[in-house]
Amino acid sequence: MKKIKKILTVSIAIVILSLLVITVGGCGKGSKGPATLKVIWWGSQTRHEKTLKVIEMYQTLNPEIKIEPTYTSWDGYWEKLSTLAAGGEMPDVINMTINQMPQYLEKNLLADLTNIATINKEAIDPAVLDSGKMDGKLLGICLGSNAMTLGYNKELFDKAGVAYPNEKWTWDDLEKASNALYSKLKVWGIGNISDSDVDFFIRSRGESMYTPDSKSVGFTEKTAVDFMTLINRLHKSQAMEPRKVAIETASNEENSSFAKQKCAMRFLWSNKIVSVAKTLGKTVELSVFPGPGSEQAMYIRPGMFFCISKTSKQKDKAGAFINWFVTDIEANKVLEADRGVPVVDAVRVALAANLDEQNKKIYDFIGFVGKFSQRPIDTQFPPTERECRRIISDLMEQVYYEKMTPEEAGKKWIEDWKVTLSR
16 A cells, blocks of 8 residues: 555656646747747847847746847848748748738738737727738738838028928929039938839829739839939939939938938938937928829828748747737837837827927827828739839839930839739
């Protein structure tokens, strides 16, 4: 009997020890220690520093989680992510844009977040939550709301005696002001105009980048030629910063000519304003995209998303991190709306109570655009979006360096897009 009791005692002890091992060490793919989450994003050095700080905060609150960060500039991000996807090494949490999401959906690389209970979807405004849905699936959680701005340096305008931009400004007004600024101060009027700004020009004409089915071009050849003609004229007159200067700072807004007070205006997403203002050393004033048709061009945009990879083995834990990222007030105080105005009411209200002058202007501007805009964001983006963007960028380059005329570039733009979108 004593022998049986001894055996039972030993057996119970072994079971208890086994349970302890599972409880303490079973979080990370069958090994002892914390579970590992891989998170990838793009951005400036300022964004990297802020994100790393909130990751450290999260790990302190959740010692059972270890986060492995990967971060790059915008220029190298999609190549890095494509390489990881091709190698079957997609991170658990992925920074994504609404433009690129269709490509990753088509390749079945993103998880449906609908049933991931660790994400409190009720906390997010329904319209903002819906911005992450495609084909009936919730593919991403929006991290902030943005709007395109025409940021300008009020001090330079005052020195040149030039009237400030406003919601009634046309491209003619911008061009005249830019030429006056260069003539009087030898500063470029407008900074780099890139393929990211094309959407707004096209929308101002009442057209769209793509047809509703995303299989063809949604604008006319005249619009394409007019855009190429505009950038060619601005570049030749030195109203716009030289292309070689723009290339040097293309992936770093904080080091741009605008941030260094070498040009007076720049098109900037609202979430980039704070970091640019810190380099500039003064408040950036905000206006809308030039018209005619500004009210058609402007819209509130879901700035970016966090998605979870389809192959992640830590979907619930990845969801919990994303949920904390968007709902935690202290974390968002550190992030300073770097990815856009917060999408959770409680966070937005908490931050609004203590905004500095620059952030208040951004919050007010988002509110203004919401009322000013007469057209919602276009949501039809093809899986070949990145290739389409490269085509525009390459053609703009040809025009900037006068290797193609605006007419040739506009015509080729339409032709090449038709082929690319029909695949």
